[in-house]
Amino acid sequence: MNAKLDPPPSPAPPPPESEALLANQALPLGEHIVAVLGHGDPAYGTARKSRAFTAQSDYFRVQFKGFARVAGGQWQRFDGDDGTFHASLNAAWARADHPSRSVLFGPRSGVSLTDAFAGSALDGYLFAQAIEWAKSVYPDYQVTPGALNTAALDEEERLRCNAFYAAQGFDFEWGDAAQKSAAYRKEKAGRLLGIWDGEKVAEVSGEAILDTLAQHDAYKHELEYKLAEVEATQASLRRQVQKERHTNQIMTGVTAFVMLIGLMYAVGAF
Known part of the structure; x- marks a missing residue:
């Protein structure tokens, strides 16, 4: 009698692919202007979205680099880390792993901002972009748990x-009574x-940019027209002053001549 053989065990799913490897394969999806408000002087920069596909993974990343801060009507350009796209700073990502039907959000240590944007609401905006992508593309995928350790933070920071994380709808499993x-x-x-x-971080639409350019162009033409009027008035005044000066020179000459004749008559020169 033949013994019934158990079916071979299913192969273990492959480990998730490295997000660093996927990031190197990501292709840009597009860029748009972002205004960071409510944190000192208004600041503007560019948000870039990119995506990578493999047979196992789908990877999405959003990065931000500052362009300029507007202080006292002057545009002050960002440089260094604040004005550069980074792999980990001013960035957030999501990686969907198809074999496990799960989504992991990153950076794993949380969204970190460069010095110029630290304390602003930019981190919430970037994280929300990764979440919005995952919930719209893979709504049924389970979220891979992330670790949160705030022991080194003061009460306010904690x-x-x-x-x-709570604002995005995450559930917590606390590891200690002090949370x-x-x-x-x-x-x-x-x-x-x-x-x-949205009051502290706003996406600037292309229509708004065009409207601003149109307003600036109209204001420029208005200033040029007023400048032309002022220059025309100044030219007219210069001609009038020149005419008055010429007339005064003639009158001065005539007066001097008359006085000279009178003086000569007085001394009996004639």
């Missing part, structure tokens, strides 16, 4: 960090929120 370490997770990516403070 509450802000916790609120950062200083936790795993944040969500059953489905589609149940996350993907929101940010």
